[in-house]
Amino acid sequence: MSKVYNVNLENPSELVLEGKRQRIAGHFANIIEELGLDLTDPSIKDTPARVAKMLVNETCNGLFSEPPVITTFPLDENTSRELVIIENIPFSSLCEHHFQPFIGTATIAYLPNDRVMGLSKGARVLDYFASRPQIQERLTNEVAQYLFKHLNAKGVFIMIHAEHFCMKVRGVKKHNSSTITTAILGEINKTEVLSSIQLARK
Ligand SMILES: [Zn+2]
Known part of the structure; x- marks a missing residue:
């Protein structure tokens, strides 16, 4: 799968997250295919990567980050x-x-x-x-x-x-x-x- 993010792969935790994004994108591509949609459609082709990025970087990011320090x-x-x-x-x-x-x-x-x-x-x-x-x-x-x-x-x-x-x-x-x-x-x-x-x- 082509990489669509600008990530610093020198950073070990970024490397772990990039691995998660790529695997989730692969799984989500399977779901899209199983639904009978066309993964070559220009509107859909980057959807697996977008969903993976949304889950890892935003909606589920609390799973991969530290709780805030309370001042x-x-x-x-x-x-x-x-x-x-x-x-x-x-x-x-x-x-x-x-x-x-x-x-x-x-x-x-x-x-x-x-x-x-x-x-x-x-x-x-x-x-x-x-x-x-x-x-x-x-x-x-x-x-x-x-x-x-x-x-x-x-x-x-x-x-x-x-x-x-x-x-x-x-x-x-x-x-x-x-x-x-x-x-x-x-x-x-x-x-x-x-x-x-x-x-x-x-
Ligand atoms: Zn519910």
Whole structure:
């Protein structure tokens, strides 16, 4: 198969990923052929390589990379120790049952102990655990566990609201249904989190 990427093959981890891309492209070419499509068609001929690149470099990249390092800052006496809520963080992931996307938003809330995190870090953690085949329930839990551990927070609350394309385009074809999952670790008041979000929207 012709190589279509610019990769630095001196880098051992890039070499491993390039091997994965080439093998996945070969497997996906078999699927396309089995479906009876013409792999010589100019529109389709690079599809196996495109799908392989999408899986390895993007939608499943969390399987091949390290979790983000959480930068935290110490709280001094003048800083609030109350709830921190970051809401409506968009994400996309891949349903592991059907390999169809599920997309939505997450709300990350935590009650600090002695440190706070950089505000973008929650989004990076979400993206990391979303970049692999997932189920929404596990994704919610993994984000909660990781933040709880690395923030040394008193409590963490995660809520994910998502639409699953496996529900929209196949099976029951319920286009407007969405799924909400939550995870709570440590001491954090869920009602207080939800009422703060409500108040902020008024
Ligand atoms: Zn599914």
